Structure formats: structure tokens, C-alpha cells
Amino acid sequence: MQPLLREDKPPERPAPDLDALRARVATLNARYRHHGATAVLEGALRDPEAGRIAMVSSFGAESVALLHLVAMVDRSVPVLFIDTRLLFAETLAYQQEVAERLHLTDLRILRTDEATLAQRDPYGGLRLGDPDACCALRKTLPLEAALDGFDGWITGRKRYQAATRAAMEFFELEEATGRIKVNPLAHWGPEDVRTYMEENRLPKHPLVAQGYPSIGCAPCTSKVAPGEDPRAGRWRGQDKQECGIHFVDGRPVRNTK
Template structure:
């Protein structure tokens, strides 16, 4: 049945899939949520959602933001995973105005938020135009602000649906899925990088540290800001 608002649609989807698996949510999102894209960093855990999407439909749009400051290993991993899974619709997104606004790559020294906005959040927001929603890898265990995360939610200000198939997963679920399906690991994980972003702002994590402690180390920043409120990119978790 048609829904008058995105909120009504999200409520119906959450009710329908409340007790279903992540794979069911992925399949339902691609079938019932309109025109959907999977946004992937091809990072440490990205291969799980990419594999789920490939099982359902290898032509699922996958948006990969190349900030032009990614590790060489990430770029090589993106190609490897794309070929291994047979993904047929990976779209590499790059900002068109980096040469104009950050010609020497020095913006990261004076304003990391502005650097993320220029290279990642604004290009992603533009790339999502025309889509009804997007699939994310967010999980409840990642922070207290995500403790009540649903499979489906409405993005403030845009009306797009955000789909979180792994909302209820724990770290061991991610590892088990990768093992069971023999999925390739990002090569930097074995070198001490459990969370991987741009190379200037990512460092190794020591044993016992929080997995994300290597991102923007020694700063108050802990998110690149790819989520939106009132149509604007926001820095912290929703």
C-alpha cells in the first residue's frame, strides 16, 4: 500500500522486519524501500554488507567516496572486493573542487571537519540525490547514541530512508560472517588498523585500545560526518 510520509513507510518496514535477519533486511530494503544505494568505504568491515548486497543483486548501486587521501591498500582492496564479489555497479565518487579549495592538501592541518566536508560529506550528499535511501554499516554496539538503532530510519531534512542491516550485530557476528563466507580482509587490519579512513588521519591501534582510537588521534573528532540532519552534514553519531 502507498504511504503518505517516509515516517509511515519506515514504521511499516521496521514492523515487518523486526525479527528478521540482516540478510532479510538487505533483501527487503533493495526490494521494498525504493531506489537504494549502498554507501561503502571498503574499510575493515565493509565486505560484509557488500557480500550481502551481491547475493541479492550484483547490480546494486555502490557509492565509494575516493577522498584522494585514502591508503593505497584501500584502493587496491576496493578493486579486489569488487572483482571477487562480481559487483557491477560500483560508482567512485570524487569531489570536483579539491584542486580549487585544497590545492596543497593542507586543509587537514587547520580544519579537519572542513577537510572531511570537502572530500567526503558534500560529494556523498550530491551523489545521493535521486535516491530514496541508502544502506549503512552502523551498529548498536558502536556508541550509546546508537543503542536503540532500528533497521530503518528517516534521515532528517532529506526524507531519505537509511537502512542499517547490521544494527543488532556484535563484533563477533561480523568476524563469523567473514569467516563463514571466506571473505577477503582489508590488508591493513592485520597491521593494526581496525578502523580505516584517510591515511593522514588514521594511525595504528594498540592492544586494549578502542578500535576507533586510531581515527583523528589526540583530537575531539571521532566521526567524518557522513550523516545528515536538516540536510546538513553532521560530525558526531546521530
């Protein structure tokens, strides 16, 4: 499948009516508060309050569980995969394997165009001096452009993954963009993910067995020792916990430990 090459600047979006969006999110959370992941997904894709929804997937360590759930509900849901050009070769191969196995019919591969990369990160060293700027250039920029026209997006985030996610709801308002984020697996724990993958015989990311329980770009991901937090290998030694595509109060989440 050909990648979608994005321009340097995402299209301008009209200022969102935050009060109306907050009310929509509150309605959705009240409506689906006691439902399971599949019902939340069905609601996100069919409920008029949710609007037009895409899925964003890293095809990482646990991604296949949610991808499988989405495929069972509607294989035609747009699935956005950001290729930063710094991913592990294993991730790229796994992405192709999973997409083919689940028969995803609208996979969109996103990349920042080469001219913009050459201008802003000509030697590929931006990640060393300013990892936030690197994530913004290689992840946030192409994702924002690809999400233009969508009212929200499905994520695989879960409460157990970080303190910043501990109170996460099924539906959230990303006030910085005016989009609704859908977190169908918010209440799942590690055992829920493992059980679902085993029961459905879903392929595992090959790097998980090598000690990578959370997988991002190759230069910024390291192995995790037994007993460490699963995300300890992401930006190890840096005051950084998220790649920047997720926001709290309009700002990228920083490490709060």
C-alpha cells in the same frame, strides 16, 4: 572503471515531507523488526516503502561482510565508493580486489572534482585546521551529488561501534536530506562479523593485521593499541567521531565521550 566527477554543488532537492517519511520508516521497522540482516536487505531493495536504494561502502575493515550480503541478494545494486584522494593505497587495492571477487556490476567511484579541490584546499592542509570542512569537501559533497535520485542508502553501521549508534534501528530517517538509511547489520557484534567473513572465506583488509580495526583516510587514521576502542585511531586526539556523512538531528555527529 572511470570515476564519476561531481560538480561543486549537489542538485537542489525538493523539501521532504518529513511526516510522511517518518511514517514510512516506522512501517519498515515494524515490518522487519524481528528479521535478520538478509531479510532486511531484501526488504530495503524490494519493498515499495523503501524506494530506490544504493549502497555506500568505504571498503574498510568490516565492509566486505555487508558487500557480500548485498552481492548475494542483487549484484546490480549501485555501490558508491568515495575516493577522497587521501585513502591508504591498501584500501584502493582492496576495493578493486573485493569488487572483482564479488562481481559487483554497478560500482561507482566518487571524487570531488579537481577544480573544487584546488579552490578550497589547494595545499591539502585543510584537514589540519578544519577536519570537518575537509570531510565535507572530500566525502559529503560528492556523496550528496551521487545520491541524488535515490530515496535511501545502505550503510554498514552497527550498534556496538559507538555510543551514538547504541539505539540504532534497521531503518532510519535522515531528516537533513529526507533519505532513509538502511542498517542491516545494526544488531551484529564483532564476533558476528568475524564469523561471517571466515565462513564465507572473504578477504580481509590488509591493514587490519597491522593494527587498524577502523580505517579511513591515511592522514587521519592511526593504529589502535590492544584494549582501545576500535575507533580510537580515527581523528585521534580530536573532538570528532564521524566523517560527516552521517547525521543526528540534522548535524554531523561529534565525539560524546
